[in-house]
Amino acid sequence: MRISEQLFPRPVVLITTVDKDGKSNVMTASFVMPVSFSPKYVAVAIAPSRYTFKNISEVKEFGVNVCSEEMLEMAKLCGSYSGREVDKFELANLEKESSVKIRAPLIKNSPISFECVVEEMKEFGDHWLVVGRVVREVVRKERFKPLLHKSGGTFPKLKID
Amino acid sequence: MRISEQLFPRPVVLITTVDKDGKSNVMTASFVMPVSFSPKYVAVAIAPSRYTFKNISEVKEFGVNVCSEEMLEMAKLCGSYSGREVDKFELANLEKESSVKIRAPLIKNSPISFECVVEEMKEFGDHWLVVGRVVREVVRKERFKPLLHKSGGTFPKLKID
Numbered sequence: 001m002r003i004s005e006q007l008f009p010r011p012v013v014l015i016t017t018v019d020k021d022g023k024s025n026v027m028t029a030s031f032v033m034p035v036s037f038s039p040k041y042v043a044v045a046i047a048p049s050r051y052t053f054k055n056i057s058e059v060k061e062f063g064v065n066v067c068s069e070e071m072l073e074m075a076k077l078c079g080s081y082s083g084r085e086v087d088k089f090e091l092a093n094l095e096k097e098s099s100v101k102i103r104a105p106l107i108k109n110s111p112i113s114f115e116c117v118v119e120e121m122k123e124f125g126d127h128w129l130v131v132g133r134v135v136r137e138v139v140r141k142e143r144f145k146p147l148l149h150k151s152g153g154t155f156p157k158l159k160i161d
Numbered sequence: 162m163r164i165s166e167q168l169f170p171r172p173v174v175l176i177t178t179v180d181k182d183g184k185s186n187v188m189t190a191s192f193v194m195p196v197s198f199s200p201k202y203v204a205v206a207i208a209p210s211r212y213t214f215k216n217i218s219e220v221k222e223f224g225v226n227v228c229s230e231e232m233l234e235m236a237k238l239c240g241s242y243s244g245r246e247v248d249k250f251e252l253a254n255l256e257k258e259s260s261v262k263i264r265a266p267l268i269k270n271s272p273i274s275f276e277c278v279v280e281e282m283k284e285f286g287d288h289w290l291v292v293g294r295v296v297r298e299v300v301r302k303e304r305f306k307p308l309l310h311k312s313g314g315t316f317p318k319l320k321i322d
Binding site: 034120148159 | 165168170192290292294295317319
């Protein structure tokens with residue numbers, strides 16, 4: 001069994017970054033969790049082959065944009081292509097929103113976005129663990145159904161609460 | 162909004178540990194995620210006031226025992242008391258199972274358990290991030306409905322798949 005089928009489901013987020021020249025990218029991730037309440041910290045695991053990894057290595061900041069259930073197709077698209085080849089914001093029809101404290105843009109389609117500054121990056125197995133301190137958050141919607149991932153093409157759904 | 166209400170739901174696990182004298186403890190956690198597929202790595206955030214934190218600081222190993230939906234009461238009990246005062250295995254009626262590669266016991270009630278060796282511990286805000294390499298896993302049940310947590314007493318449920 002893959003570990004993604006063992007520790008599931010996980011909330012899906014879109015990680016936004018820029019490279020040193022300011023070119024932005026977006027990537028889908030679900031190896032993500034809160035680390036601290038106050039100040040808020042977020043951890044995310046990123047494979048070093050990802051374009052996002054290159055960006056975060058250059059500019060140690062990232063946006064975490066939480067996906068609602070309606071954002072399934074956007075999340076799938078941003079997980080299926082590389083920012084090396086296509087502009088995924090355009091491809092997935094994502095609306096960019098300017099950040100205030102980091103260079104990467106946020107995603108207006110998300111109910112909640114976090115602006116994060118990297119405090120730690122370290123390799124573990126086939127991923128790098130990246131820990132960011134939340135320096136600003138945008139809450140566009142307090143009540144939403146989060147998009148969840150298990151493994152591969154499986155996105156389990158929550159019961160209505 | 163608390164960060165636990167923003168990045169949700171998260172799978173609930175029971176973290177098992179021992180202190181340097183071999184006394185075991187169990188704690189509920191949901192700030193947990195996979196970090197790497199191969200080798201498998203798991204990250205968990207633990208508040209330094211927890212007895213489990215003292216144990217992991219002394220003996221750098223821990224068990225991750227995934228909770229199924231039926232384990233809600235066990236998880237609540239193991240999240241509401243301190244191992245300083247009570248034997249939570251007994252209180253929550255958990256069945257211990259011997260580990261093979263670590264000293265902490267596993268929990269037989271769980272569908273899946275991981276034996277982990279600590280490779281990193283670092284403080285971020287009000288928690289410590291602990292990263293463990295999975296050195297052995299026990300899969301007792303491949304199909305199960307995971308117990309999920311949002312915040313406080315809210316445990317959202319998955320739709321039947």
